């Protein structure tokens with residue numbers, strides 16, 4: 001919280017318009033995510049492809065009245081608003097938050113390193129939130145923008161701050177240090193990640209060490225030789241200045257003497273017991289994880305707790321309860337056509353706001369419900385805490401609130417004060433479960449958010465729709481990554497049309513379309529009218545092009561604002577007639593030209609008739625003119641591609657000339673975008689690449705496969721030599737074999753061509769080859785070499801470690817066919833960063 005006047009002064013700004021001094025509570029950089037507009041400051045950041053200044057109007061419309069800008073604004077367009085003008089809005093944000101930080105004298109922990117920053121931060125929060133009122137970075141907010149937004153969350157009642165810092169090039173840590181000013185530092189580890197900007201490892205370490213310039217204590221693992229050496233030199237350097245260093249090192253090691261000497265790691269089932277010596281005393285903790293990264297992260301936390309003098313007994317108790325940090329929120333199909341956002345491990349204001357934003361994005365539902373347990377937010381009296389929660393929920397488009405737990409039960413009246421919000425309360429999770437059948441959930445978007453002790457996973461089982469064992473998991477964050485990979489390849493101003501035809505290449509319908517709309521693509525394209533109508537019904541408002549509209553659906557297209565691809569005179573005449581009947585004018589249409597693909601489209605000799613038909617036609621307006629490349633991915637066809645492009649140029653030029661206005665021109669699909677940067681025209685049509693499959697052969701390192709197809713082991717059998725497996729005895733057993741039957745078959749879209757040893761699946765990250773033929777609903781795999789495999793285990797059919805391109809090669813087809821062939825009975829589950 002800071003007065004606007006103070007922000008203006010501290011950011012070295014001037015008032016472009018000043019109306020009233022307001023206490024700012026929230027900083028906003030995205031006009032779609034606003035909690036309390038009246039007390040928010042909108043910071044217009046300027047990024048290469050996204051200029052915050054162009055969202056000022058939208059933030060103003062939502063009620064925001066305070067703006068930090070770096071460009072002249074016509075402030076008379078925004079009556080009643082304050083505008084602070086600075087040279088650089090990002091620098092200004094960093095400046096005033098650094099000043100803000102100075103007001104707090106509580107201990108602050110700063111975390112950097114190549115891996116584990118977010119997990120260590122979240123775990124420290126889990127471990128310490130019983131003992132301290134904590135402010136921490138939301139999600140992985142560790143960048144030049146994320147750090148000031150995190151530190152801003154410090155409030156007077158806090159007793160501890162935990163913030164992470166990440167850098168990608170030299171010079172960046174200086175800024176972050178000034179803002180975080182950590183007292184206690186944690187250097188998690190050093191790896192090769194993000195080393196592009198650095199000359200070598202040492203330079204990278206030294207840059208990161210800048211974060212601890214003013215720290216009193218620094219925790220790190222002295223088993224990393226490079227890190228250890230750099231640290232020794234760093235201390236030496238400080239000592240060189242003559243004074244004793246203020247910075248004390250707190251080391252841990254599995255190999256040699258250290259402050260915390262790790263003496264033994266023992267794996268017991270799914271847990272690890274970690275034994276160590278600290279100040280001459282033998283200590284131990286047990287964590288519910290076995291992987292090396294979790295062990296390393298836990299030891300860093302252990303050191304921190306020892307430094308903070310948390311009693312060993314409390315440390316042990318909390319360590320046993322550590323739980324996985326959900327980096328992303330999972331969207332599942334709920335009962336009665338509901339959507340369920342499952343966030344059942346965390347319950348504090350920071351994570352609640354993230355989840356509420358995500359709930360609000362579920363525009364496919366008109367009704368939204370929040371189910372919340374009592375919160376673990378110490379430091380704030382219940383009254384103030386729940387008043388804030390009630391307001392945050394009432395302010396959003398949320399219709400129903402279900403509060404569970406004694407504290408919420410007592411705070412009923414705070415929620416009931418908001419008349420439009422229906423609220424129901426239960427004293428315990430058990431009571432809620434008993435009465436669950438009385439609460440109706442129907443086409444609802446449900447956020448389930450509870451502290452761990454409330455055991456909401458029991459509720460989530462009841463609210464989740466039962467799923468067939470085989471699921472296709474769609475990672476929407478990966479899709480956003482892929483979108484950005486392509487966006488950086490097209491010039492600013494070139495529009496992006498995203499192809500969501502064929503059920504988004506098999507990935508789902510409105511979930512994908514909605515994520516793309518939210519990400520700001522310019523156009524969507526479907527194959528058929530009904531696909532477009534389904535998107536409109538789900539609340540998609542972007543322009544939608546329909547590639548194969550049949551004339552019988554023209555009336556519905558117009559009613560639902562869907563734009564037809566017009567590829568011959570007949571469809572143009574029929575569409576014009578319908579537009580006339582429905583009395584619409586200048587309805588957007590898209591003219592398809594045939595430049596060599598010879599599928600759909602006007603040929604050169606048909607252009608004169610097209611001109612005649614379009615001239616004086618007041619019912620339609622050509623929104624775009626396009627053509628499709630036959631071999632954009634194939635270097636052997638580049639000459640043909642150039643011929644197509646030349647034909648496209650000449651045909652579209654004469655069309656534009658005739659029209660007297662300029663429609664958008666577009667030619668490139670995914671591979672075309674990557675391989676033919678000179679052919680982007682006004683818009684590109686992005687399909688396959690969006691789903692993380694590289695058809696171009698030049699992008700594979702950057703794209704992330706969006707889909708993971710998983711199933712489970714239904715049964716395991718031990719077979720003797722001489723026996724056979726499956727239909728027609730095609731699977732031969734020549735040595736003692738362990739065979740797993742898995743729940744996927746050709747009816748799910750798993751091609752028969754993959755049988756008899758052609759393909760493998762992954763079980764416990766290890767390959768298991770197919771034995772015998774693929775059946776309709778099942779197939780059999782060899783798990784002789786995977787003794788840990790057991791019934792019920794997860795099987796990866798394809799995913800990042802077993803790419804679709806590999807499967808499609810095995811099946812002698814292309815990824816497009818594999819993806820769109822996954823049958824509709826396979827449930828789609830969506831994951832996303834909150």
Ligand SMILES: *Cc1c(COP(=O)(O)O)cnc(C)c1O
Pocket residue numbers: 499547627628668669670671685686687688689695
């Ligand atoms: C499907 C399609 C695309 C997208 O192609 P990708 O190779 O998947 O990127 C582009 N344009 C048209 C006309 C299409 O039919």
